[in-house]
Amino acid sequence: MQYSRGQFITFEGPDGAGKTTQIEKLAAYLKSKNHPYLLTREPGGTRISDAIRTLILHPEHTEMINETEVLLYAASRAQHVKEKIIPALNEGLIVLCDRFVDASVAYQGYGLGIDLKKITMINKFATGGLEPDRSYFIDISPQFARKRLLQRNGHEALDRIEQKNIQYHEKVRKGFLQLYERHRDRVCLIDGHQSVDQIFDTIIRDFQAVFHSE
Template structure:
């Protein structure tokens, strides 16, 4: 298979199991001898990772909504310029844990900021870059919270980061936001039921990915 500059993103509410599915997809891509880069947001570069520590630190309770929106966009701008775009230009498959859809869901629908404003800010930050294929793993906020509290790979000593600590109603709005995003762009987004066993979830993703790259043409 010969794939050039393919941008794949994973989205979903917190606790949806994106990290596990990304790991499985990387293993599959490696088995197919395809060149790829795996990265995440916020983060992916030295500067973007520094911004990540500010955004997710639970001690930063005074961070305003406006600051949060702009910091995510700033991290993304650096990430696109320094990491994602060069990899795509080199003909690699880029797998990214979250992208602009996450800002629309979390800062737009979650915080109640006009979605059009979030899209405008991030179109500028991402230089208009749009994923070729997005896997949206859907899960209820209640199940997501249960899974998050059971994890032991915390970046901070506290059990949940600043965003994860928000009330259940916020996370319900985020999930509904992802549903809106899917309905508006179902040709790009592959919706997957995240309540299934992880191997069943990956089989759906693998099948879709295999079909997608076989028909994908990009010059």
């Protein structure tokens, strides 16, 4: 899918990696520089996509089969791309998105063991072939991530995906690292065990270099 002017930037990483904190810090930086931007997330971002998000993540939906999960994520993404992301890019905005197709490859391809070609095909249909211009992958161990999530919210607040066992999340992390190896031209890998400020310093220096921004 083609768009005319804007830049599309995604943030990826395991649950608990600190993506939300970092994407909000980059949004604040863009605002301070008067760069027009859109901050959004997946699954979600539109009324329909948010409704699908609730279906996917609700902890009581333990009977959800893997194929349903794959298709629900793709359906949410299709609505998000067509309704929100592409129009913003066409207006020249910098779109900051918390998760995109890389998350489906890592979580459903590697985590659930769904054929990677099927994941790619389904999501290419959903997105019209849209790909990020830059992706920031914040990498942390599943054990560290789980500890952080439990400290922040407690076990009762974990969603259906966050509640999966450590072995599953190890596979997801491996998936993200494999994506980094395959797409080094697009993906910036960052050690998520650093402080919030150290992580953001790496992101902002990379952003300024890649997009020639000050």
